[in-house]
Amino acid sequence: MTAIPLKSLGVPPESLGTTVANLRGFQPYCPSGGEYQYDQRSGAVVCSLHGNIWKPKQPSSLDKSSKTLALVNSLERVNARLAFTPEGLMTTVEIKRIGSNK
Numbered sequence: 001m002t003a004i005p006l007k008s009l010g011v012p013p014e015s016l017g018t019t020v021a022n023l024r025g026f027q028p029y030c031p032s033g034g035e036y037q038y039d040q041r042s043g044a045v046v047c048s049l050h051g052n053i054w055k056p057k058q059p060s061s062l063d064k065s066s067k068t069l070a071l072v073n074s075l076e077r078v079n080a081r082l083a084f085t086p087e088g089l090m091t092t093v094e095i096k097r098i099g100s101n102k
Helices: 013-024 067-073
Strands: 036-039 044-047 075-085 088-097
Touching: 067 075
Parallel strands: none
Antiparallel strands: 036 044, 075 088
8 A cells, every 4th residue: 555645535544444445445454464554744554564655664574474475485487568559558467376387
């Protein structure tokens, strides 16, 4: 989730999760187990592990149980292609996971 000032939404911080879910159709979460918190000073949402767009930070060590790390480690190859067509930009992504026959 990008750190966008949320003061203009006009809702209390405890209602932000529901408001964002209603606006976006999903409840953002940190796949590394961090928690999103409302920063009263900046009016933005900040991840407890990764910070925000203006002050990013990384944990000092990898979480071996991270779902994101498990996904990255399961990849053998990722190919991405972009093509300009009369209709617009066409993107094709091919993902081969380790142990996959395809």
